[in-house]
Amino acid sequence: DTGVSQDPRHKITKRGQNVTFRCDPISEHNRLYWYRQTLGQGPEFLTYFQNEAQLEKSRLLSDRFSAERPKGSFSTLEIQRTEQGDSAMYLCASSLTGTRNTGELFFGEGSRLTVL
Amino acid sequence: QKEVEQNSGPLSVPEGAIASLNCTYSDRVSQSFFWYRQYSGKSPELIMSIYSNGDKEDGRFTAQLNKASQYVSLLIRDSQPSDSATYLCAVRTNAGKSTFGDGTTLTVKP
Numbered sequence: 001d002t003g004v005s006q007d008p009r010h011k012i013t014k015r016g017q018n019v020t021f022r023c024d025p026i027s028e029h030n031r032l033y034w035y036r037q038t039l040g041q042g043p044e045f046l047t048y049f050q051n052e053a054q055l056e057k058s059r060l061l062s063d064r065f066s067a068e069r070p071k072g073s074f075s076t077l078e079i080q081r082t083e084q085g086d087s088a089m090y091l092c093a094s095s096l097t098g099t100r101n102t103g104e105l106f107f108g109e110g111s112r113l114t115v116l
Numbered sequence: 117q118k119e120v121e122q123n124s125g126p127l128s129v130p131e132g133a134i135a136s137l138n139c140t141y142s143d144r145v146s147q148s149f150f151w152y153r154q155y156s157g158k159s160p161e162l163i164m165s166i167y168s169n170g171d172k173e174d175g176r177f178t179a180q181l182n183k184a185s186q187y188v189s190l191l192i193r194d195s196q197p198s199d200s201a202t203y204l205c206a207v208r209t210n211a212g213k214s215t216f217g218d219g220t221t222l223t224v225k226p
Contacts, residue, residue, distance in 0.1 A: 031212065042120075042204050042216035043160065056213060091159060103148040103208050107159035 002026060004108035006092050012114045013082055020078045021111040025094030032075050033105060034067055035091040043091055049075060050097060082115045089113075117142060120207050122217035131226050135192040139205030139217055142186065148208040149181055151190045154219065155201045163203075164190060195224040 005024045013019050025032045030051050035043035046065065047057040051072035064082075069075040079086055089112050093105040122139045129135045137151075148167055152160035166172045166179040166188070178191040188207075192199055202219040 033213065035216075040218070042218045045213050045215060048213055050212075097212075102165060103150065103214065104162045104165060105150075105152075105160075105206075105214060107161070109159055 004092055004094050004106055006090075006108040006111045008111060009109060010112045010114075012116065014116050015084060016081055018078065018080045019082055019113060020076055021090050021092075021113075022074060022076050023092030023108060024074045025092070026106055029094035029096055029106070030072065031095045031097055031101075032069055033093040033095070034075070034077050035093065037089045037091055037110075038087075046077070079113075082113075084115045087113055087115045118217070119143060119215045120205055120217035122203075122205050122220050124218065125220040126223060127220055128223045128225060129195050131195060131197060131224055133195050133224075135195045135199065135222055135224070137190040137192075137203050137205075137220050137222070139188045139190075139207075140186055141188070141205075141207045141215075143207065143209060143215075144183075144186065145209050146186075146207045147210055148214075149179070149188045150206040150208070150214065151177075151179060151188075152204040152206060152216075153201045154204055160204055192222075195222075197224050197226050200224050 033048040034046040037043045049069040064080045067077045089110045093107045151164040154160045164179040166181045176193045180189045204219045205217040206214040208214040
């Protein structure tokens with residue numbers, strides 16, 4: 001498999017619970033991005049990594065959200081004390097850097113979160 | 117004001133017509149510009165990128181960039197029903213993240 005994979009694809013949880021999503025990028029891609037998308041809106045930037053370093057995090061992102069990429073390969077996005085407003089599709093994307101960096105993002109199929 | 121704005125649509129064109137999609141952006145230091153297509157229930161996929169002023173053609177798709185006007189457009193010639201999707205404009209600065217508009221939904225009627 002050469003694409004970006006995300007797990008789980010769907011998650012239903014109760015308000016106040018914690019959830020964690022995993023993303024495995026394309027193997028040679030050293031940049032990894034997390035976006036959130038709700039119906040009728042474009043993807044909203046959350047954070048991104050270059051290798052294991054988190055280079056930017058959205059100023060709008062609540063402290064309940066945390067992301068890691070401990071070994072520069074897969075990444076996890078954790079949401080603590082979920083709220084109904086967290087219900088969305090969480091998209092992971094990866095890209096190359098350096099001279100081969102065209103800026104193109106390769107997206108996974110997303111993890112859909114429903115908070116009851 | 118949103119950083120990237122697109123016509124909200126929806127846009128409906130007959131099969132074989134030209135579909136025109138527009139996008140404006142606010143950050144003058146933006147360097148790279150992209151059009152992604154997103155089918156309902158699917159993830160975005162890149163269809164065009166453009167980095168310098170002017171036109172860039174790829175098959176039935178033409179992207180146009182005017183940095184002075186902070187304007188990007190996408191033309192789809194000979195529109196097909198399979199082109200029915202939401203088209204997302206994305207803008208990237210040298211910092212690396214891409215900022216997306218809310219998309220324009222296109223319907224091509226047979």
